Amino acid sequence: MSTAQPPVQPLLIAGAKGTLGxxxxxxxxxxxxxxxxxxxxxxxxxxxxxxxxxxxxYSPWAVVNAAGYVRVDEAETHFKQCYxxxxxxxxxxxxACAYRDVHFLxxxxxxxxxxxxxxxxxxxxxxxxxxxxxNSKRLAERDVLRHMPxxxxxxxxxxxxxxxxxNFVYAALHAGYHKQAFEAPDNVLISPTYVPDLVNxxxxxxxxxxxxxWHLANQGAYTWADLARLAADMARLDTSxxxxxxxxxxxxxxxxxxxxxxxxxxxxxxxxxxxRLQQCVSEVMTLMxxxxxxxxxxxxx
Numbered sequence: 035m036s037t038a039q040p041p042v043q044p045l046l047i048a049g050a051k052g053t054l055g056x057x058x059x060x061x062x063x064x065x066x067x068x069x070x071x072x073x074x075x076x077x078x079x080x081x082x083x084x085x086x087x088x089x090x091x092y093s094p095w096a097v098v099n100a101a102g103y104v105r106v107d108e109a110e111t112h113f114k115q116c117y118x119x120x121x122x123x124x125x126x127x128x129x130a131c132a133y134r135d136v137h138f139l140x141x142x143x144x145x146x147x148x149x150x151x152x153x154x155x156x157x158x159x160x161x162x163x164x165x166x167x168x169n170s171k172r173l174a175e176r177d178v179l180r181h182m183p184x185x186x187x188x189x190x191x192x193x194x195x196x197x198x199x200x201n202f203v204y205a206a207l208h209a210g211y212h213k214q215a216f217e218a219p220d221n222v223l224i225s226p227t228y229v230p231d232l233v234n235x236x237x238x239x240x241x242x243x244x245x246x247x248w249h250l251a252n253q254g255a256y257t258w259a260d261l262a263r264l265a266a267d268m269a270r271l272d273t274s275x276x277x278x279x280x281x282x283x284x285x286x287x288x289x290x291x292x293x294x295x296x297x298x299x300x301x302x303x304x305x306x307x308x309x310r311l312q313q314c315v316s317e318v319m320t321l322m323x324x325x326x327x328x329x330x331x332x333x334x335x
Contacts, residue, residue, distance in 0.1 A: 042068045043068075043093055043094055043095040044068040044069055044070045044092055044094050044095070045058075045062060045067055045068065045069040045070070045094060045095065045096050045097075045098060046069075046070050046072070046077075046088065046089070046092050046094035046096070046097045046098070047059065047062075047069055047070065047071040047072065047097075047098045047100055048072060048077050048079050048097065048098065048099050048100060048101040048127065049071075049073075049074070049079075049099065049100035049101030049102065050071035050072055050073045050076075050100075051073050051074075052100055052101065052102075052104070053193060053195070053197075053198055053200060053201070053229065054100035054141065054229070054232075054233070055071055055100040055101070056197065056198065057195070057197060057229045057230065057232075057233045058071070058098055058100055058233055058237075059071045060197065061230065061233045061234055061237065062237075065234075065237070067237070070092050070094070072088060074101065076088070077101075079099065079101050079102075079119070079123035079124065079126060079127050080118050080119060080122050080123040080126065081126075082126050082130070085126055085127060085130045086130060089130055089131075089134055089136065094136060095136065095137065096136060096137035096138065096139065096240055097127060097131050097136055097137070097138050097139070098139045098140075098236075098240070099123075099124055099127055099138070099139065099140040099141065100141070101119070101123065102119050102120045102123065102124070102141075103115060103116040103118075103119040103120050103167070103170070105167075106145070106165065106167040106288045107286050107287045107288045108287075109165070109166040109167040109170065109288065110165065110166050110287040110288050111287070113166045116166055116167060116170050117166075117170050117173070119170075120167070120170035120171060120173075120174055121170045121171075121173040121174045121177065124140045124174045124177070124178050125174065125177035125178055125180075125181055127140070127178075128140070128177070128178040128179075128181040128182040128185050129181040129182065131182060131185070132181055132182035132184075132185075137184075137186070137240060137243065138178075138182055138185045138186065139185070139186045139187075139188065139236060139239075139240050140174065140178055140185065140186075140187055140188075141187075141188050141189075141190060142171045142172075142174065142175050142187055142188065142189040142190075142247070143167070143168060143171045143189060143190065143191060144189060144190070144191035144192070144224065144225065144251070144291075144294035144295075144296055145163060145164070145165065145167055145168035145171065145191075145290070145291070145294065146161035146162075146163050146168050146169075146171050146172045146175070146189065147159065147161060147162065147163070147168075147291055147294050148162040148163065148164050148291050149164070149222075149290075149291025149292040149293040149294055150162075150291075150293075151293060152293065153297070154225075154255070154295045154296060154297025155249070155294065155295065155296055155297060156249065156297050156298060156299045157189075157246070157247045157248060157249055157298065157299050157300070158299065161175070164288075164289040164290065164291055165288035165289050165290070166288065167288060175187050175247065179246070179247075183245070183246075184243075184245045185245065185246075186236075186239055186240055186244055186245055186246070186248065187246065187247045187248070188232075188236050188239070188247075188248050188249075188250050189247060189248070189249050189250070189296060190227050190232055190249075190250050190251055190296070191224055191225050191226075191227055191251050191294060191296055192224045192225060192226045192227055192251075192261075193226075193227055193229050193232075194226050194227070194228060194229070194261075194310075194311070194314055195228060195229035195230065195314060196313075196314050196317035196318045196321065197229060197230070201229075202218075202258065202261065202262070203226075203261065203262075203265050203311070203314060203315070203318070204318055206218070206261070206262035206265055206266065206276070207265055207266065207269055207271070207315065207318050207319065207322065208322065209275060210262075210266045210269065210271040210272070210273075210275045210276075211269070211271065211319070211322050213275065214275065215275055215277050216262060216275050216276050216277060217277045217278075217279050217284075218257075218258040218259040218261075218262045218276055218277070218278060218279065219257060219258045219259060219278075219279060219280065219281040219284065220257045220258070220259035220260070220278035220279065220280065221257065221280045221281055221292065222257060222258065222281050222290055222291070222292050222293070222294070223255045223256065223257055223292070223293045223294070223295050224255070224256060224257075224258065224261075224294055224295065225251035225252065225253075225254065225255060225256075225294070225295045225296045225307075226251070226252055226254065226256060226261055226307045226311070227250065227251045227252055227304070228252050228304070228307075228310035228311075228314065231250075231252060231304045231305065231310060232250050232251075232304070235250055235303050235304060236250060248298065248300060249296040249297065249298040249300075250296075250298075250303060250304060251295075251296040251304065252304045252305060252306060252307040252309075252310055253302050253304065253305065253306045253307065254306055254307035254308065255295040256307065257278075259276055259278040259279075261307075261311075262276045263276050264308070264311060265311060265314075265315050268311060268312055268315040268316075269315050269318075269319050
């Protein structure tokens with residue numbers, strides 16, 4: 035009698051090289067979840083043939099879409115590419131997963147809202163984006179759930195983490211550590227989101243076969259300037275390097291909502307911002323002190 039075990043169906047991750055894709059790979063390794071992460075070259079979510087080949091080859095139990103266009107300001111002029119990657123691609127993935135009865139998780143943004151509320155946005159609030167990027171995410175939500183009502187769509191915002199340098203908190207601490215002025219908007223309120231928390235809870239929801247739109251962000255509402263000062267204070271840096279400015283003073287091509295704090299009808303599943311920021315700041319400062327010769331970097335919010 036054969037004792038061979040059937041092949042393990044992996045979790046398939048689209049967007050292997052981005053912030054979310056890398057975080058999913060790391061968390062899956064920690065949690066012992068078999069996963070295959072594919073780059074755009076290996077899985078082009080906007081190409082139905084590429085999607086079909088990947089699903090046929092790996093036969094996953096679920097697909098996580100961590101791919102997409104992330105440059106909010108450039109999207110105003112590169113709107114065709116933004117819509118293609120953020121709206122068309124997820125819809126193609128959703129349709130393919132629905133056909134194969136494969137679970138599907140994709141991500142949306144707080145930028146689907148216009149900021150007209152004065153209380154936290156919840157899942158059933160009507161999207162009304164102010165910019166191309168936000169509209170591309172609104173269309174993705176609509177089309178994904180139309181093709182696959184059982185899909186899981188997670189809205190989130192304002193990433194921070196010590197796992198890579200391409201986030202606001204890291205940039206702020208870098209400036210403070212090197213005694214450089216750091217301008218930050220002081221008239222918009224956002225919900226910062228710690229990437230490891232986001233990935234862990236998203237995986238939990240996927241494993242629990244949850245569906246529909248969920249909001250995942252750490253608890254708390256901050257301006258970008260407040261967040262920079264809080265991180266600096268936790269790092270025991272002089273916070274005077276933070277230079278508050280209005281969002282309008284930055285002259286960014288894409289309009290931002292003045293208020294995009296995320297709440298949830300399902301309950302606050304992530305801990306407070308301050309709890310996770312303390313951990314993040316400690317890790318980032320350890321890295322910076324170990325690399326005193328690093329060059330200054332710029333990060334767009």
